[in-house]
Amino acid sequence: MKEYINTGSKDTRSGFGAGLEEMGNNNNKVVALCADLTGSLKMDEFKAQHPDRFFQIGIAEANMIGIAAGLTIGGYIPFTGTFANFSTGRVYDQIRQSVAYSGKNVKICASHAGITLGEDGATHQILEDLGLMKMLPGMTVINTCDYNQTKAATLAIAEFEGPVYLRFGRPKVPNFTPENQIFEIGKAIQLTEGKDVTIVATGHLVWEALEACKSLESEGISAEVINIHTIKPLDSEAILKSVSKTGCLVSAEEHNYLGGLGESISRILVSNQPVPQEFVATNDTFGESGTPAQLMEKYGLNSTSIVTKAKKTISRK
Amino acid sequence: MSNTAALHAFTTQVRRDILRMVHRVNSGHPGGSLGCAEFFVVMYQVMLERKSPFEMNGIGEDLFFLSNGHISPVYYSVLARSGYFPVEELNTFRHIDSRLQGHPTTHEGLPGIRIASGSLGQGLSVAVGAALAKKLNGDKQLVYSLHGDGELQEGQNWEALMYAAGNKVDNIIATIDYNGQQIDGSTDDVLPMGDMKAKLEAFGWDVVEIEKGNDIESIITGLSKAKSMTGKEKPIAVLLHTVMGNGVDFMMHTHDWHGKAPNDDQLAVGLNQNEATLGDY
Numbered sequence: 001m002k003e004y005i006n007t008g009s010k011d012t013r014s015g016f017g018a019g020l021e022e023m024g025n026n027n028n029k030v031v032a033l034c035a036d037l038t039g040s041l042k043m044d045e046f047k048a049q050h051p052d053r054f055f056q057i058g059i060a061e062a063n064m065i066g067i068a069a070g071l072t073i074g075g076y077i078p079f080t081g082t083f084a085n086f087s088t089g090r091v092y093d094q095i096r097q098s099v100a101y102s103g104k105n106v107k108i109c110a111s112h113a114g115i116t117l118g119e120d121g122a123t124h125q126i127l128e129d130l131g132l133m134k135m136l137p138g139m140t141v142i143n144t145c146d147y148n149q150t151k152a153a154t155l156a157i158a159e160f161e162g163p164v165y166l167r168f169g170r171p172k173v174p175n176f177t178p179e180n181q182i183f184e185i186g187k188a189i190q191l192t193e194g195k196d197v198t199i200v201a202t203g204h205l206v207w208e209a210l211e212a213c214k215s216l217e218s219e220g221i222s223a224e225v226i227n228i229h230t231i232k233p234l235d236s237e238a239i240l241k242s243v244s245k246t247g248c249l250v251s252a253e254e255h256n257y258l259g260g261l262g263e264s265i266s267r268i269l270v271s272n273q274p275v276p277q278e279f280v281a282t283n284d285t286f287g288e289s290g291t292p293a294q295l296m297e298k299y300g301l302n303s304t305s306i307v308t309k310a311k312k313t314i315s316r317k
Numbered sequence: 318m319s320n321t322a323a324l325h326a327f328t329t330q331v332r333r334d335i336l337r338m339v340h341r342v343n344s345g346h347p348g349g350s351l352g353c354a355e356f357f358v359v360m361y362q363v364m365l366e367r368k369s370p371f372e373m374n375g376i377g378e379d380l381f382f383l384s385n386g387h388i389s390p391v392y393y394s395v396l397a398r399s400g401y402f403p404v405e406e407l408n409t410f411r412h413i414d415s416r417l418q419g420h421p422t423t424h425e426g427l428p429g430i431r432i433a434s435g436s437l438g439q440g441l442s443v444a445v446g447a448a449l450a451k452k453l454n455g456d457k458q459l460v461y462s463l464h465g466d467g468e469l470q471e472g473q474n475w476e477a478l479m480y481a482a483g484n485k486v487d488n489i490i491a492t493i494d495y496n497g498q499q500i501d502g503s504t505d506d507v508l509p510m511g512d513m514k515a516k517l518e519a520f521g522w523d524v525v526e527i528e529k530g531n532d533i534e535s536i537i538t539g540l541s542k543a544k545s546m547t548g549k550e551k552p553i554a555v556l557l558h559t560v561m562g563n564g565v566d567f568m569m570h571t572h573d574w575h576g577k578a579p580n581d582d583q584l585a586v587g588l589n590q591n592e593a594t595l596g597d598y
Contacts, residue, residue, distance in 0.1 A: 094473070103424065
């Protein structure tokens with residue numbers, strides 16, 4: 001399989017911060033809003049360099065979404081920043097009416113998504129956000145896998161007209177995608193070629209999928225790994241092309257299996273080309289406190305789990 | 318006709334439009350719409366410095382946001398009769414395939430509308446955001462908004478009130494339709510909100526009270542005063558004392574007509590009390 005090198009682990013939220021900083025200098029229509037988590041969201045540089053275009057809203061996420069919608073009226077491109085939980089579930093109706101239904105060009109940027117937020121526990125972890133956001137008509141939903149991809153996605157969504165949910169996380173994870181890879185919204189990236197099983201992963205699970213691919217290869221199983229950074233619109237063509245070769249699939253995500261990437265894939269498979277699918281995802285549960293690694297292990301969101309599910313889906317062919 | 322007489326005539330026609338619109342589809346919200354007819358007429362015929370054709374970004378013109386979207390009949394009538402779209406289109410209110418949805422939306426591309434509203438409590442945040450955009454653009458025009466008094470029970474309003482004062486958003490005039498009524502009864506019965514003026518002032522807003530909120534001259538005077546107070550590092554609130562159902566005697570001073578349409582006989586009575594002035598759609 002093609003080798004991917006970790007050029008140095010970094011948090012995906014820092015990729016967002018770097019992208020925002022770069023855009024701040026290149027696009028004076030970009031404005032940023034934060035609900036008292038500037039440091040956590042890595043928005044400090046943007047704030048320091050463009051104080052006139054940075055809005056500290058305070059702990060008032062509903063107001064933040066509304067103000068962002070209003071800022072689009074006047075030609076601005078608002079990027080809101082807070083944790084994923086407070087970016088979605090807390091403000092669902094504000095996003096629904098003032099952003100999605102109103103067709104406003106707001107970029108909802110969410111850090112600390114999923115269980116890898118870690119020690120803070122279930123009140124701050126969210127495993128339902130992809131489902132919430134993908135159900136909204138007109139919403140583009142993106143979940144990036146590493147620092148470089150998050151930075152590239154941040155730049156790309158500013159150029160895209162329409163509401164976007166951009167999901168990233170807190171922990172340092174391997175940085176392995178090419179530094180200057182252009183981010184194409186809705187375009188899957190095939191990472192390895194294989195013939196026995198397709199592994200479609202998003203977010204932090206992409207690196208785990210590559211690790212699983214290595215492990216499977218050592219057992220003589222050839223896996224095709226696809227990095228799905230855009231959950232909606234989903235690149236159905238890439239998925240169908242791959243399963244037409246492999247005949248089975250594993251989906252992997254740091255999210256509840258209900259409403260997640262896996263279910264979107266299932267819909268495409270049953271409508272076009274039914275093949276066995278196994279899910280690496282949380283099983284209708286809240287998270288809990290722990291280190292990210294402990295939690296990924298306990299909730300079955302790692303390469304070991306992907307290997308197990310890959311063998312299972314192959315056996316069902 | 319004096320200007321005031323013309324505005325009265327305009328308002329009478331708007332009342333007819335409201336009654337006919339909700340009657341035709343046997344749904345909609347006539348009470349609050351009638352209570353704000355004079356306000357809307359003054360807003361669109363006197364106060365707002367508007368540009369044509371309609372552009373979403375609204376740069377270089379005053380903006381208006383309706384937060385309590387259920388009073389869409391008065392909004393649609395005044396928008397149509399102010400030239401945003403054909404008056405005949407009022408006939409499609411709440412019909413399938415119409416741009417005049419039950420609650421206002423940008424989704425169908427109706428000129429004049431800049432945000433969807435209906436789910437309450439969101440409009441002030443949006444108006445504040447639009448006011449901030451005006452400041453960034455160096456645009457000296459103002460942002461106006463309208464909110465129900467019952468709507469202030471939604472917490473998001475108080476987030477926005479706190480933000481606007483704390484950040485000296487002084488190019489916004491937010492009007493509260495202070496009719497004391499909401500769906501389930503009087504605001505005092507449903508959830509007493511106390512001294513609204515004191516609350517708004519405590520949140521750092523300057524407040525203008527318009528005691529006769531259904532009197533065109535009083536509204537012009539009050540809103541002009543509010544306008545003169547902008548640009549002084551404080552946001553401005555207007556408490557507009559209105560009578561729900563104003564101009565149709567049996568709909569006045571009650572919450573009964575908050576979300577109920579008149580039947581054929583009631584419509585006839587209401588129309589008799591408001592002669593056609595500009596021609597029915």
